[in-house]
Amino acid sequence: xxxxxxxxxxxxxxxxxxxxxxxxxxxxxxxxxxxxxxxxxxxxxxxxxxxxxxxxxxxxxxxxxxxxxxxxxxxxxxxxxxxxxxxxxxxxxxxxxxxxxxxxxxxxxxxxxxxxxxxxxxxxxxxxxxxxxxxxxxxxxxxxxxxxxxxxxxxxxxxxxxxxxxxxxxxxxxxxxxxxxxxxxxxxxxxxxxxxxxxxxxxxxxxxxxxxxxxxxxxxxxxxxxxxxxxxxxxxxxxxxxxxxxxxxxxxxxxxxxxxxxxxxxxxxxxxxxxxxxxxxxxxxxxxxxxxxxxxxxxxxxxxxxxxxxxxxxxxxxxxxxxxxxxxxxxxxxxxxxxxxxxxxxxxxxxxxxxxxxxxxxxxxxxxxxxxxxxxxxxxxxxxxxxxxxxxxxxxxxxxxxxxxxxxxxxxxxxxxxxxxxxxxxxxxxxxxxxxxxxxxxxxxxxxxxxxxxxxxxxxxxxxxxxxxxxxxxxxxxxxxxxxxxxxxxxxxxxxxxxxxxxxxxxxxxxxxxxxxxxxxxxxxxxxxx
Numbered sequence: 001x002x003x004x005x006x007x008x009x010x011x012x013x014x015x016x017x018x019x020x021x022x023x024x025x026x027x028x029x030x031x032x033x034x035x036x037x038x039x040x041x042x043x044x045x046x047x048x049x050x051x052x053x054x055x056x057x058x059x060x061x062x063x064x065x066x067x068x069x070x071x072x073x074x075x076x077x078x079x080x081x082x083x084x085x086x087x088x089x090x091x092x093x094x095x096x097x098x099x100x101x102x103x104x105x106x107x108x109x110x111x112x113x114x115x116x117x118x119x120x121x122x123x124x125x126x127x128x129x130x131x132x133x134x135x136x137x138x139x140x141x142x143x144x145x146x147x148x149x150x151x152x153x154x155x156x157x158x159x160x161x162x163x164x165x166x167x168x169x170x171x172x173x174x175x176x177x178x179x180x181x182x183x184x185x186x187x188x189x190x191x192x193x194x195x196x197x198x199x200x201x202x203x204x205x206x207x208x209x210x211x212x213x214x215x216x217x218x219x220x221x222x223x224x225x226x227x228x229x230x231x232x233x234x235x236x237x238x239x240x241x242x243x244x245x246x247x248x249x250x251x252x253x254x255x256x257x258x259x260x261x262x263x264x265x266x267x268x269x270x271x272x273x274x275x276x277x278x279x280x281x282x283x284x285x286x287x288x289x290x291x292x293x294x295x296x297x298x299x300x301x302x303x304x305x306x307x308x309x310x311x312x313x314x315x316x317x318x319x320x321x322x323x324x325x326x327x328x329x330x331x332x333x334x335x336x337x338x339x340x341x342x343x344x345x346x347x348x349x350x351x352x353x354x355x356x357x358x359x360x361x362x363x364x365x366x367x368x369x370x371x372x373x374x375x376x377x378x379x380x381x382x383x384x385x386x387x388x389x390x391x392x393x394x395x396x397x398x399x400x401x402x403x404x405x406x407x408x409x410x411x412x413x414x415x416x417x418x419x420x421x422x423x424x425x426x427x428x429x430x431x432x433x434x435x436x437x438x439x440x441x442x443x444x445x446x447x448x449x450x451x452x453x454x455x456x457x458x459x460x461x462x463x464x465x466x467x468x469x470x471x472x473x474x475x476x477x478x479x480x481x482x483x484x485x486x487x488x489x490x491x492x493x494x495x496x497x498x499x500x501x502x503x504x505x506x507x508x509x510x511x512x513x514x515x516x517x518x519x520x521x522x523x524x525x526x527x528x529x530x
Contacts (some may be wrong), residue, residue, distance in 0.1 A: 009190055010132045014141055017125040017147070019149045020088050023179050024118045025152035026159065027095070030172045031057060033160035033304040034170035035387040037169045040108070045169055052104035058222045061106045065407040066215035067116060070207050072400020073260055074125035077202065079129045080396060081193035085184065087120025099170035099177075116123075126399035129310045130387050139326035139384045140256045146379040150318030150372060153289075154311050161305025196393040206260035209249035217242030218408065230419065261397050273498035274382040275401060276336060279409030280491035281345065281378050284484040286410035290347050291421050293386030293478055298448050299357055299470050313365045317372025323381035334381040336503040341377030342492035344370055350485030353478040357470050380489075387497070401427040413484070421480045422447065428472035433463060448473040 038056070041047045048056065075083040094113035101107040126145065133141045163171045220239025224230040230239075253259040266272045296307040329337050348371035355364070383402060392399040426445045433441050436454060444454040445467070451469040455462030 007101040008443075009329050010137075010141075013192075014129060014144060016183065017128060017188050018145065018178065018231060019186070020084065020121050020183045021125045021148055022152045023176050023183070024121050024155045024415075026120075026280055027114070027173070027176060027199045030156045030160035030163075031310070033157045034164060034169055034172050035414075037164055038104075041179035043168075046101065046104050046107065048104035048107070050357075052108065055108045056104065056111050056451055059112040060118070061222065061407070061411060062215060062218055063112050063115035064119045064122075065218045065404065065411065066211050068123060068404045068407060069210045069214065069261075071120040072127065072396040072403075073397035073469035075120075075124045075392060076196040079193045079195045080131070081187065081191050082122045082126035084122050084128065084191065085178070085187055087117045087124060088180055088183050088187070089117070090114075091117030091121060092177055092184075093117075093427065095173045095176035095180065096391050099172075101170070113345075115276060122403045123396055123399035125385070126387065126402065127395035128191060128194070128370035130395040130399075131392055132192065135388065139329065139387065140323060142325035142384050142387065143325050143380040147319045147322030147376065149379070150313045150322065150375060154315030154318075155308070157304060157308030157311070159305065160259075161308055165305065180286035182421075182485070185515055187385050194392075194395075196396075198393075201221065201258045203256055206249060206252055209245055209252060210260065213242050213245035213249055214404065214408070216245060218411055220407075221411045224415045224419065224530065235328065251478045261401065263393075265389060265398075265401075267358035268389050269498045270385045270500050271470065273495055274385040274389075274392060275316075275405045277342070277378065277382045277404040277491050277499070278386075278402060279412075280487055280494065281342065281411040282344065282406045284487040284491070285375065286351055286413040286417075288417070288481065288484050291417070291480055292352070294448060294473065295352075295355070295477055298452065299473055307368065310361070311368050313369035314372035314375075318376045321373050322380050325377050325385070328377065328521075329381050329384075333501045334385055335495060335499045336494040337377050338381050338499055339492050341374045342488055342495060344379065345374030346485045348374055349481055349488055351490075353485075355477070356474055382495075382499075413487075417480050417484055420483055421476050424476035424479045425472055428475045429469060432468035432472070435461070445457070490521035 035053050036145065037057075038045045039048050039053055040322075058389050071083065071087070090305070094110050094115075094117055098114060101110060128142055130138060151388075159175075163175060216238045220235050220237070220242055223238065226237040227235060229235065248265060253261060253263050270506055289341060292311070293307060298300045298305065325337065348367050351367045351370070386402045387398050389396065424446065429451060431446050433444055434457070435518055436444050440454050440457070444451050448469050451465055451472075455465040456484060458465075517529040
């Protein structure tokens with residue numbers, strides 16, 4: 001095939017895609033740093049309650065997860081560049097409105113607008129990448145893409161801490177606007193459009209079922225995390241309803257002559273094992289990310305900015321190893337590399353079970369680096385495996401499935417492991433709350449932040465609660481860390497059993513993608529690259 005201008009500029013195009021990906025992923029990790037400031041009364045913050053703060057985060061997650069799959073399908077049908085431009089523009093508008101929010105309710109609504117925009121950006125970046133790189137260069141490009149995701153997650157708290165030290169809380173959203181404007185100009189100039197040349201009829205029933213099922217499921221998961229219980233009717237009804245709708249979605253897709261997604265993809269081990277691994281690794285990792293913030297800030301006393309700096313080794317490891325993971329895969333195969341990566345991640349997560357209130361900083365840094373190295377050797381091979389299992393013209397659908405499994409796995413990790421942490425903490429601290437007034441006892445047992453808040457209210461009498469709170473949290477963290485490590489080990493077993501090994505006759509760059517599409521599929525994809 002001739003070398004088109006788009007191909008000559010493919011690395012510049014990747015840089016533009018990384019810019020848009022960076023602000024979408026970075027924004028969520030920034031918000032976690034700002035919740036205490038937003039909770040403060042005006043003019044410092046908005047005076048948001050705990051429930052309003054949770055929904056400022058969850059409104060984004062809910063619409064983001066619910067629309068990811070649909071956004072990917074629309075990219076394949078309408079054009080990935082158009083969808084990407086729409087998503088990043090809407091994200092920028094939502095960011096500006098969120099920065100100027102006058103009430104917590106407005107912030108929740110504008111965060112949902114940002115979530116809609118983000119849902120259109122995430123799958124489009126990976127789909128465009130697949131369409132501007134040749135197959136043998138895709139593993140390297142995807143490695144850089146995956147490293148960028150890890151970098152954004154890690155530098156979010158640092159950026160948020162710096163902004164909050166010098167500006168008002170809205171700056172964490174307003175900072176997105178100039179970056180969005182730059183990204184829009186560069187996208188319009190550099191990024192070529194591509195789409196499925198034969199999309200067929202739109203499967204409207206399938207699209208609606210996928211949105212409804214994912215929104216209900218993720219809402220149930222979020223409520224379970226909020227209530228620290230998965231047996232409450234408020235959790236079971238939406239979660240089970242969502243699962244039932246998703247079962248209907250699968251049955252409908254199997255019978256449809258124009259399915260939104262071909263369920264035959266899931267019969268390929270290179271595809272199904274990879275998406276399962278993505279869900280499991282984010283389940284384990286996001287749960288630990290949740291409690292590590294409390295450990296570093298509440299127990300160890302580090303500021304938000306210092307905590308962000310402490311997890312830099314994780315970002316450094318991902319940035320260094322993710323683009324190079326393809327070289328290890330070429331030598332040993334995706335099965336071996338992903339299994340080793342999962343076991344390294346499990347070791348890094350399980351190491352939290354050895355931490356206490358005085359663990360040396362250097363040891364924490366080693367553990368964070370190990371986690372990042374493990375992630376780098378998982379996410380690159382499994383993402384390559386997912387994307388190279390499908391023909392180019394279905395890149396949007398593949399990217400959407402990849403991101404949906406990651407988002408649902410991460411939401412489950414925060415909710416389930418957060419509930420484990422909460423339950424274990426309550427059990428550990430109960431014996432130390434005897435001297436707390438009856439009206440405050442239940443509140444004091446909810447979390448370490450609640451216990452320390454009650455201790456502060458009680459004045460000198462509350463000092464006796466501080467050390468027990470630290471000890472109870474560390475013990476609860478140990479239980480949660482072992483649970484998350486167990487999930488990572490399960491992921492290792494899944495990829496070791498089902499992910500295909502290195503093909504004997506394949507050339508470089510293809511070792512991680514045994515389920516390659518047909519030549520006809522490749523040619524159809526090539527014909528729409530503009």
